[in-house]
Amino acid sequence: MCHHCVIDAVKSDMLSRRSFFRGGLAAAAGAALAVAAPPAPLFAAETPTKAEDLTHELYDTFPTYFGGQQLFYDKKFDFAKDTFNLYELRVSEHTGTHIDAPLHFTADGKSVAELPVEDLIAPLVVIDIAAKAAENADAQVTPDDIKAWVDKNGDLPAGAVVAMHSGWGAHLGTEKFRNASADGKSLHFPGFHVEAAQYLIEQPSIKAIAVDTLSLDFGASPDFIVHKTWLSSGRYGIEGVANLGNVPAKGATIVVGAPKVRGGTGGPARIFALV
């Protein structure tokens, strides 16, 4: 094995260890080829200099897929009377910027608390379909959109979270965010096409898909086929992501503050992009 090949092998080994970065220094020290190499950083490219908040503020009338209110406040203690304030909240797990764990659409998939930490910090890939979504509210991310991203940016990073930026966040606070038909029977907003989900499942290590709309499936989907296909593959999803227009197509690292509720099928999350 030539010198460069050894280096590449070490890099490859480190990369593979990085995607399972439990152990860190100890793991690196245990790798025969990597004794002298420093542990691989969590961030693919340069050390981040900025954090972007990918989370919408959550409020009681935040729009929901099913249309009804999904967050309720009950003030149990009040400062004027009790010297402190405290609410009890009643909230559907699938409200606001939130996680879909595999358990959401499977009998016994991973709960949100079981998502490995190493799946919650990942290179962020942003697929921009805002132009076609502006023309067609039923636009979907297709394999061609992903291939166009690869043509421009190189291979999908190992262990990436792949996000759809449809520009739909700009419609939050208006009827267009849900975009229900006149008869209320169908919704019209962008999402992933099932063929894109299948394409990404075939990639070695994509951890999650994310959307800036109310559903991984496009709104008019009759069958939740993307939910079923993606979540039953053991991967998770993120819905209602904010501010994707403020992060680069490639190079950011997403940090997913998923709730750690035992047995949960998902839940509101705090999500940052480190850029």
Place this chain on the structure above:
Amino acid sequence: MCHHCVIDAVKSDMLSRRSFFRGGLAAAAGAALAVAAPPAPLFAAETPTKAEDLTHELYDTFPTYFGGQQLFYDKKFDFAKDTFNLYELRVSEHTGTHIDAPLHFTADGKSVAELPVEDLIAPLVVIDIAAKAAENADAQVTPDDIKAWVDKNGDLPAGAVVAMHSGWGAHLGTEKFRNASADGKSLHFPGFHVEAAQYLIEQPSIKAIAVDTLSLDFGASPDFIVHKTWLSSGRYGIEGVANLGNVPAKGATIVVGAPKVRGGTGGPARIFALV
């Protein structure tokens, strides 16, 4: 101004911009003195190689300060019947590993949604009082404990989150985590002493204090004086932090996935240390 003074002025300017790192590259480019300087990284020391989960799993009987159950599950959809699973949760904001926003103990302080993003990513300082806490469940972090940390590790980093590691996380799942007196009238676990809170408020830019117990105040406190002192200063707190024994006293970066609930006084959070 001498050459070194100019460099120091640029560094100081960058540091100040870093603590308000909105704008990143653009802000740096706009700084007259800093045209040629790269933006300051988010991480003080080396680029992190590992993430440690500082969050306990949350479950319905997770111990609470007041003693009663604070998380309730209501299964609204079931996979066998509905093809998907979904819970509505009822939860007190102050349950599990969670945030205390200034609004928790003030009439009109910042809500949890109003905490600036730049306060949620910070250098992590770990003050280890496990030895004295093992001897005395009423142990508190004092100014001397902080000064001892400084003597060993240097000045507190600008913008730090200062955490008490009392070793109390090891008692989760046992009665000792709450450690109620026989008559049930007092609790006995470690916390910050009010003089330590006051000492940290006098430092230029400490963002938050964190504890591995149920309260910023030690359990036997009769008056929530640390809550009142610290939160009314506009800073936030973190309670029930996990795994502080797995991170170094200095050098880690805490990422606080605080919930972004409008008007919230705090809430369960997902928290990582990047090491």
